[in-house]
Amino acid sequence: MTSVAQTMNVNNHHASIPDLIAKKRDGHELQPDEIKQFISGLSNGDVQDCHVGAMLMAIFIRGMSEKEICSLTMSMRDSGERLKWPHYRGCVVDKHSTGGIGDKISIPLAPALAACDLKVPMMAGRGLGITGGTLDKLESMPGYQTQLTDEKILEQISTVGCGIFSQSLKLNPADRYLYAIRDVTATVPNNALIVSSILSKKSIEDLDALVLDVKYGASAFMKTAEQAEVLAEWLFKVSEMLGMKTCCYITEMNNPIGFCIGNAIEIHESLDLMKYKTGHSKDLEELVCEQGGRLLVLVNKAETIEQGRELIRETFKNGTALKKFHEMIIGQGVSKTIADQLVGDDETVVSSVLKLAHVQHQAIALQTGFIQSIDSFKLGTIVQRLGGGRLKSTDKIDFSIGIRLLKHIGDPVQENEPWAILYANDDAFRRYPKYLEDLNASLHVSSTPVEPLQRIHKVLC
CATH class of the missing domain: 3.90.1170.30 (Pyrimidine nucleoside phosphorylase-like, C-terminal domain)
Structure with missing residues (x-):
């Protein structure tokens, strides 16, 4: 018996959605225009929830090639608006973590990179399960706004150099839709779908360089180093195909990062590092300096990783990262009075604010x-x-x-x-x-x- 996929013309732009599902179900590679057709159908009504569930399960069982994942990522990226930084080529960077306990690396990292004259349009997420979310932590500061208009993002990056904000409704709507269906169809733990979800969000940011932190351990999504390595290799390959200079770290997540776990308390710990206070977490410092230093190397702002680490560390020692953090949170809604209190030396006042x-x-x-x-x-x-x-x-x-x-x-x-x-x-x-x-x-x-x-x-x- 001849399958639907065998009788289809693989370049047929007018194949039905069920035909595309059958093609992937039977283990054949989808062409870029077919993936684009499917993702476009999410918004024009051609693709229904039942189609999405069936396609996700076919992908989950049959997998996807590098070419397919790259096409899926680009189609998801192009499903909405994108950020553009034509005036800042060569210095737009970001990092992404697969999540962990006590993982507040982004909070001191973004202002440290901005203090090194890089641009950091950081789209972050909320907590998933037991894993704390960067946006939730930042919202423990009274007044901090995570939902920014595209115009406000442009202003923030142009004037301050960094912002940590949520994905707007105009950016990558396909990812939000697909993720919601993945969650209820038991198709979340699939490398092809994980890679396309992560990289479609990051490629929206128009980056010159990206650092990815793939964690493994008891409180990580990937339980073993081997699983994390496989995911990291996929992320690295596809990001390179998308034209982003990328470095992937595979890091242990059986034990908490730093000394603090929670929301307000992790902001407090991040401030301790940016103030370079005696007793701040060396564990946190080393990870921030390592990942920030790597981004400086990727965009040729540092010749070696050792030099990059020291440039990041110096922003904490000389207070320039703290100054950028102060500007960032004011730019995102925190009053100057509260921002002044947070970056001040009076720990009692900092604790009362948080x-x-x-x-x-x-x-x-x-x-x-x-x-x-x-x-x-x-x-x-x-x-x-x-x-x-x-x-x-x-x-x-x-x-x-x-x-x-x-x-x-x-x-x-x-x-x-x-x-x-x-x-x-x-x-x-x-x-x-x-x-x-x-x-x-x-x-x-x-x-x-x-x-x-x-x-x-x-x-x-």
């Missing part, structure tokens, strides 16, 4: 030794369950909830010594009575010395 929860519970080590691991999945779940994340999309986040670690991997700890502080309110604790049990269970102590954590597993450049 409004951390007043009720605190200390986690106590149950044995003496060296900290071997801190379960980021458990900590992320605690913050989410207490109200610092969403259990369903309509939930309102309590920005005041968070965890501050007092120790990190490799540090010595004594029995009965505090190793973390949990900030929440009495109502939250009553709703989730297991919080202390789960908190204690997240710490693993070794009787022998433990090497400091090595975050970066592999780099693809």
